[in-house]
Amino acid sequence: MIDVKTLCLGVLSRDDASGYEIRKEFEDGPLSHFSDAGFGSIYPALKKLLEDGHIIMLPQGGDSRPDKKVYRITPAGRHVLYQALTRQPAQDKLRSDLMFMLFFGHMLPPRHLDRILGDRIDHLQRAVETLERSADRPGNAGEKFVDGLSLATYKAALTYLEEHRHELVGAALMENKVAE
Amino acid sequence: MIDVKTLCLGVLSRDDASGYEIRKEFEDGPLSHFSDAGFGSIYPALKKLLEDGHIIMLPQGGDSRPDKKVYRITPAGRHVLYQALTRQPAQDKLRSDLMFMLFFGHMLPPRHLDRILGDRIDHLQRAVETLERSADRPGNAGEKFVDGLSLATYKAALTYLEEHRHELVGAALMENKVAE
């Protein structure tokens, strides 16, 4: 499975960035749909990449914050990234608390169930809007492909949740009635 | 994020099982679509659950293997599981090597790109077939809901990959030509 170092190289292969900016990419950017990393893993990763010569630190322009450190990928770094990209990909790994909860949905308090379903629907709606807005912006083929794939799956999940939400909440209400 | 102990309680809330059988659930069963755990995390988790009184070990029937240990959830265990199920769910976490690779798809060797896309299409087709076969089998409301959600997203991903596969591979071929 691709580690945080490689994730950082991926971000830096597109543009120079600081640790802070890399983290924003994982939070909001196009990579956020299938990867994640916090400060606690990014900063040590950058330190290691710097030691290994996979990235260099740019001398900061006098106008920017003195503590800001902007990194750039090196040819060696690009090579390492390329090696990682041409390996056999590991299986996707989805960890979903929500789906685990829904799996036991019929035994949950209907109010809780309805809330977590509603929250997820809201979240998916926002994600779909964001991706649809970015669809006509320029971008390379890979980025557009991945955005399209994310959009397609989010839309499918959204439609399913909207269409079947009441069925599951109904089942939970039934269970509650029986228990009374 | 729900841990392996809770995952095990979830499996055991449905039926008594051994560590080996719990692992099969994560590999093939309906929970496999959104959770995962190997022996190295299941056995220590069961040990801890036993110590805490959340599960008990059943005296094994004389006909079964002498080394097989079958566990059953206790009322205390059910309570712990219920607590976990009624908390606010953490954000879903998807880690996907494939999507990371596809994101840089245009700079990949077309053969590699075509292979990883084909492998994923095959994998999704098998997953869809399995879920469709299990659709008419009995199951409680939560299980059916989650199966339906998984099926809807897999189908959407499959359709997208089949329809757009050639676009990305085409872009990669172009890049290669330019490089020549």
Next chain:
DNA sequence: AGGTACATGTAAGCTGTTACATGATTTT
């Protein structure tokens, strides 16, 4: 004056993975 966003980094701890170690039973 206060809140938010920018900005970096360390240390401890938790969790989970991988490799190792062992062996019985069933199927081919």
Next chain:
DNA sequence: AAAATCATGTAACAGCTTACATGTACCT
């Protein structure tokens, strides 16, 4: 007879998360 499946467990390691520690700059 070999291979696959069943079956459990430990130890070392890798990796990531959380909490801590610190401070600047901008916006209202």
